Amino acid sequence: MTSSYPHHQIETKWQKIWARKKFIIWHAAQKIKNQKSKAQSYVLNMFPYPSGAGLHVGHLLGYIGSDIVARHHRMKGLNVLHPMGWDAFGLPAENYAIRHKIHPGAAVKKNIANFKKELTRMGFSYDWQREINTTDPDYYKWTQWIFLQMFKKGLAYEAEAPVNWCSFCKTILANEEVIDGHCERCDHRVEKKNIRQWLLKITVYADRLLDDLENLDWPEKVKEMQRHWIGRSAGWEIEFKLKNADWGVKVFTTRPETIDGATYLVLAPEHELVGRFLQSRLKLPNHEAVAEYVEQAKNKSERARVTAFRNKTGVELQGVKAINPWNKESMPVWVADYVLTHYGTGAIMAVPAYDERDRQFAQTFKLSIKQTSLLEPRQFRLLGEKKVKYRLRDWIFSRQRYWGEPIPIIKCDACGNVPAPEKDLPIKLPAVKRYEPTGEAESPLAAVFHWVRVKCPKCRGPAQRETDTMPQWAGSSWYYIAYALSEKFKTQSPKQFWNRKSLDGWLPVDLYIGGVEHAVLHLLYARFWHKFLYDIGVVGTGEPFQKLINQGLILGPDGQKMSKSKGNVIGPDGLIRDYGADALRLYEIFMGPFGDSKPWDARGITGTRRFLIRVWNLITADNKSRNVQETKNQKIERLLHQTIKKVTGDIENFRFNTAVSALMILVNEIEKNPPLSPSLRLSFIKLLFPFAPHLSQELWQRLGKKTLLDGEPWPVYDEHLTENEKMTLVIAVSGRARDRMTVDRDLDRELILKLAALQPRVKKWLENRPVKKTIFVPGRLINFVV
Ligand code: ANZ
Numbered sequence: 111m112t113s114s115y116p117h118h119q120i121e122t123k124w125q126k127i128w129a130r131k132k133f134i135i136w137h138a139a140q141k142i143k144n145q146k147s148k149a150q151s152y153v154l155n156m157f158p159y160p161s162g163a164g165l166h167v168g169h170l171l172g173y174i175g176s177d178i179v180a181r182h183h184r185m186k187g188l189n190v191l192h193p194m195g196w197d198a199f200g201l202p203a204e205n206y207a208i209r210h211k212i213h214p215g216a217a218v219k220k221n222i223a224n225f226k227k228e229l230t231r232m233g234f235s236y237d238w239q240r241e242i243n244t245t246d247p248d249y250y251k252w253t254q255w256i257f258l259q260m261f262k263k264g265l266a267y268e269a270e271a272p273v274n275w276c277s278f279c280k281t282i283l284a285n286e287e288v289i290d291g292h293c294e295r296c297d298h299r300v301e302k303k304n305i306r307q308w309l310l311k312i313t314v315y316a317d318r319l320l321d322d323l324e325n326l327d328w329p330e331k332v333k334e335m336q337r338h339w340i341g342r343s344a345g346w347e348i349e350f351k352l353k354n355a356d357w358g359v360k361v362f363t364t365r366p367e368t369i370d371g372a373t374y375l376v377l378a379p380e381h382e383l384v385g386r387f388l389q390s391r392l393k394l395p396n397h398e399a400v401a402e403y404v405e406q407a408k409n410k411s412e413r414a415r416v417t418a419f420r421n422k423t424g425v426e427l428q429g430v431k432a433i434n435p436w437n438k439e440s441m442p443v444w445v446a447d448y449v450l451t452h453y454g455t456g457a458i459m460a461v462p463a464y465d466e467r468d469r470q471f472a473q474t475f476k477l478s479i480k481q482t483s484l485l486e487p488r489q490f491r492l493l494g495e496k497k498v499k500y501r502l503r504d505w506i507f508s509r510q511r512y513w514g515e516p517i518p519i520i521k522c523d524a525c526g527n528v529p530a531p532e533k534d535l536p537i538k539l540p541a542v543k544r545y546e547p548t549g550e551a552e553s554p555l556a557a558v559f560h561w562v563r564v565k566c567p568k569c570r571g572p573a574q575r576e577t578d579t580m581p582q583w584a585g586s587s588w589y590y591i592a593y594a595l596s597e598k599f600k601t602q603s604p605k606q607f608w609n610r611k612s613l614d615g616w617l618p619v620d621l622y623i624g625g626v627e628h629a630v631l632h633l634l635y636a637r638f639w640h641k642f643l644y645d646i647g648v649v650g651t652g653e654p655f656q657k658l659i660n661q662g663l664i665l666g667p668d669g670q671k672m673s674k675s676k677g678n679v680i681g682p683d684g685l686i687r688d689y690g691a692d693a694l695r696l697y698e699i700f701m702g703p704f705g706d707s708k709p710w711d712a713r714g715i716t717g718t719r720r721f722l723i724r725v726w727n728l729i730t731a732d733n734k735s736r737n738v739q740e741t742k743n744q745k746i747e748r749l750l751h752q753t754i755k756k757v758t759g760d761i762e763n764f765r766f767n768t769a770v771s772a773l774m775i776l777v778n779e780i781e782k783n784p785p786l787s788p789s790l791r792l793s794f795i796k797l798l799f800p801f802a803p804h805l806s807q808e809l810w811q812r813l814g815k816k817t818l819l820d821g822e823p824w825p826v827y828d829e830h831l832t833e834n835e836k837m838t839l840v841i842a843v844s845g846r847a848r849d850r851m852t853v854d855r856d857l858d859r860e861l862i863l864k865l866a867a868l869q870p871r872v873k874k875w876l877e878n879r880p881v882k883k884t885i886f887v888p889g890r891l892i893n894f895v896v
């Protein structure tokens with residue numbers, strides 16, 4: 111009996127139908143109605159990086175959740191945009207290319223085909239007509255266009271900035287290639303090297319990025335991470351004069367009232383004054399020690415510097431003294447790497463009596479700790495000025511790498527940086543022989559002379575293309591806008607391309623589902639680009655993603671994060687083959703709350719498959735006796751309405767696991783109370799559809815229906831029927847009526863008796879009188895005989 115649910119046959123059949131015909135019709139219908147007036151729903155997954163390793167069950171969870179919502183929304187009559195695409199620039203494809211000497215684009219193409227096949231096998235209802243690929247020149251043409259607009263508005267600029275440099279491999283490393291300060295390939299220590307880079311002025315948007323978080327329906331945790339990343343802090347800038355020097359040191363403090371307790375100053379090793387002292391002719395007595403300290407601090411990562419504050423390091427600038435502007439006391443000046451260059455002014459007044467870090471430092475180096483009282487605000491208001499500081503820095507936007515979007519700038523000796531003419535976009539990546547970054551800290555593009563050498567668009571003189579490429583985060587900063595454009599990418603002017611009517615119809619994204627690991631970088635960069643595009647009129651909303659939901663991690667059976675090296679990765683292929691995509695979908699959401707992390711349990715999927723078999727048997731067997739009358743079993747009817755209410759609410763609140771339990775309870779009760787009425791059968795199939803679409807669609811067809819369930823209306827419930835049937839009982843003690851109470855009719859008998867005995871007007875008659883006998887007439891009365 112159990113083998114009669116032919117999941118493979120059913121699933122491939124409906125996948126073919128969905129792919130070949132039906133979603134294209136859906137798509138067309140949506141396209142016509144691209145206006146806000148018709149209720150619409152944009153349900154988006156964070157798009158994947160199509161890696162060679164393929165998808166594992168953990169990747170699928172978010173996609174399953176969004177597919178449930180998308181199908182549910184279609185059934186609620188909304189226009190649904192549910193697209194998918196590929197974030198395909200980046201390091202793994204490039205490293206693969208370096209190792210195998212093949213073009214990264216070829217590897218990406220193969221991986222995409224594989225990913226697409228796997229997503230299709232899961233029965234996801236993506237609108238593949240709108241598929242995008244960030245490495246497609248027709249796509250990155252517009253990534254380059256956005257960069258040009260930023261450049262023209264002064265938001266893209268060049269400056270020296272540190273990169274990770276491996277002097278053994280003679281190459282620049284991405285952060286991901288640096289493992290504990292060492293090169294991933296040769297294990298040599300990685301140094302910081304300053305080179306010329308492009309930066310984007312995200313800091314200009316700091317206040318808006320912070321303030322606008324308030325109106326977003328996002329997990330508080332993610333908002334908090336963004337707030338922290340932006341790190342707005344209101345404080346004071348106070349200048350300390352140096353003895354015997356014309357220079358002063360400005361410090362940033364959030365606690366100016368502690369200034370009387372300041373006993374020394376600390377400068378970051380990169381602070382400009384430190385360099386000045388090291389270069390000055392009047393040598394510091396401990397010149398060598400200071401120079402050495404500054405040198406070694408360079409190669410520590412920022413994280414190591416702040417987190418390792420327990421064993422603080424530092425060196426005094428001997429002979430240098432500062433004056434406390436409040437009490438005119440003379441204080442030593444130190445250099446220590448627990449003070450960061452890029453925050454505040456890169457210098458602090460240390461108040462060991464009030465600040466824990468300063469206290470530890472003072473104890474380590476035997477500096478004085480002065481216990482004093484705090485100043486009143488009017489006392490320090492003269493001393494300095496109010497300043498707002500941000501932790502956020504400008505975004506380093508260059509990579510000296512091959513596999514990224516070329517930065518569309520032309521460098522001319524006479525004219526400087528000249529934007530590539532828009533009509534020349536896309537500036538395509540040329541073919542190269544070697545994919546490695548070069549020893550001169552340049553992208554391999556620098557060696558492609560025929561590509562590099564161009565005429566300056568301004569003066570027509572000889573000029574060169576910028577050979578840096580964009581970082582991996584570029585293409586993903588606007589892809590959700592690309593999906594919402596109704597037309598294809600090719601050969602259009604910006605005005606035609608950025609179709610405001612279409613964009614206003616879809617944006618902002620109504621629901622964005624993805625991993626919490628993107629809480630800052632991607633989600634902050636996309637908000638920044640979106641705000642810029644809003645400012646230049648491309649989009650009509652100030653924020654890209656109205657609601658954000660994070661799916662949890664699916665851990666390996668050992669409770670560890672799935673990874674190839676741990677050998678605990680579970681792929682979907684075998685599961686789909688043996689149990690079916692529907693059973694897999696159901697199991698992944700049944701494992702626990704959507705946002706929780708939970709370990710994979712190999713037995714779980716057999717349970718959800720068994721459930722689907724029961725549904726299959728129930729409906730197909732029942733279907734043989736086709737002429738079942740529409741007889742209503744009151745109890746089942748009520749349970750159905752309760753289930754509709756529960757499943758609807760659960761989907762809307764991402765409680766997919768409890769929605770599935772409700773469906774299971776309903777099936778239990780139906781099995782106990784045959785036969786199944788025709789209308790109940792149809793409603794049940796509809797409820798199951800978003801979760802197990804193949805099976806549901808097949809059963810729907812077997813019941814003689816020709817439609818696709820996506821277009822069928824979601825069942826509605828009768829509020830009245832969702833309430834349990836009630837009964838009112840008279841409660842008597844030894845035959846005398848004392849109280850009344852109303853309870854659910856199917857409540858447990860024991861519980862009803864307990865409740866009755868607890869009613870205040872009954873309770874007092876039962877006190878100290880043991881009940882000899884209890885009479886219970888359901889629907890009428892309870893009599894306690896004492
Ligand atoms: C004196 C003081 C006394 C401070 C006290 C704190 C407590 P947030 O809130 O994060 O903005 N600071 C300033 N610039 C710094 C830098 N570049 N690197 C490391 N620390 C820096 O922190 C501001 C406080 O962090 C400032 O206020 C300063 O120490 C320190 F009882 O000044 B405070």
Ligand code: ZN
Pocket residue numbers: 522523524525526566567568569570571573
């Ligand atoms: Zn020129």
